[in-house]
Amino acid sequence: MAYLIFSTKIAHYLIKKTNASADKKEILAYAIEIISFNFINIGMSLFIGYILGVLPGTAVCLLTVFAIRIFAGGAHSNSAWRCAIITALLFPSMGLLANKAWLIMMPLIADVFILISFIISSFLLFFLAPIDSPNAPILSLARRTRLKKLSLVSMGLIASITTIIRLSNLTSTELLICIAFGVIWSSFILTPTAHKLFKILDNPKLLKGKEV
Amino acid sequence: MNKIFYKLLGFVVASLVFLASVSSASACLFGHYQPQVPKSLQK
Numbered sequence: 001m002a003y004l005i006f007s008t009k010i011a012h013y014l015i016k017k018t019n020a021s022a023d024k025k026e027i028l029a030y031a032i033e034i035i036s037f038n039f040i041n042i043g044m045s046l047f048i049g050y051i052l053g054v055l056p057g058t059a060v061c062l063l064t065v066f067a068i069r070i071f072a073g074g075a076h077s078n079s080a081w082r083c084a085i086i087t088a089l090l091f092p093s094m095g096l097l098a099n100k101a102w103l104i105m106m107p108l109i110a111d112v113f114i115l116i117s118f119i120i121s122s123f124l125l126f127f128l129a130p131i132d133s134p135n136a137p138i139l140s141l142a143r144r145t146r147l148k149k150l151s152l153v154s155m156g157l158i159a160s161i162t163t164i165i166r167l168s169n170l171t172s173t174e175l176l177i178c179i180a181f182g183v184i185w186s187s188f189i190l191t192p193t194a195h196k197l198f199k200i201l202d203n204p205k206l207l208k209g210k211e212v
Numbered sequence: 213m214n215k216i217f218y219k220l221l222g223f224v225v226a227s228l229v230f231l232a233s234v235s236s237a238s239a240c241l242f243g244h245y246q247p248q249v250p251k252s253l254q255k
Contacts (some may be wrong), residue, residue: 129239
């Protein structure tokens, strides 16, 4: 199984030192890879968000996408480093866009935008989620059904929290727009268009019609 | 000191196995890259 050298080495060290069974090596390497890539991705996103002055917005986008994607899945890049670049650029960009958008949006337009984003995303989640990947297939129908339900529950919770925050004026519209962007992205990556986009990002030659 | 270190490593291994199980139960953990889930955790 293909894991990066550092995760395999750390897993090997842990197995040796703790006398754990050798069949746990793959599991440990997998967990180490998940922790390290998420740490790098989230850290880089927050750092760039901080530099751009949109740290809270970036954090809200990250949280929203995390809460839905964990159950709904979606398109993936086949390179860990390309994924890190996409994540590090995407979430601060969402924060920045929300920062500019709420300055020009009237409150009513912002509310309508947030409402429409939730409605469209809920439909996409209902019809498409969960989307698995070849590296993490969803084999059982029961698990597939459970993940769909949980993704819809998660979306419902985010919608409720957004409504409560909006009605009680707890925070600025900027952060609510960030939630909307997060919701839109989480549902967009379920679509065939997003899968095509990731394929093109993984292999830019596809854009010129040269399949490699 | 050594005993505590090995106990700590044991805790780290248990935590990593737990995280891998939780992660494999979800559709994906977060990022736009998905490492290969070990066969023993696929369900």
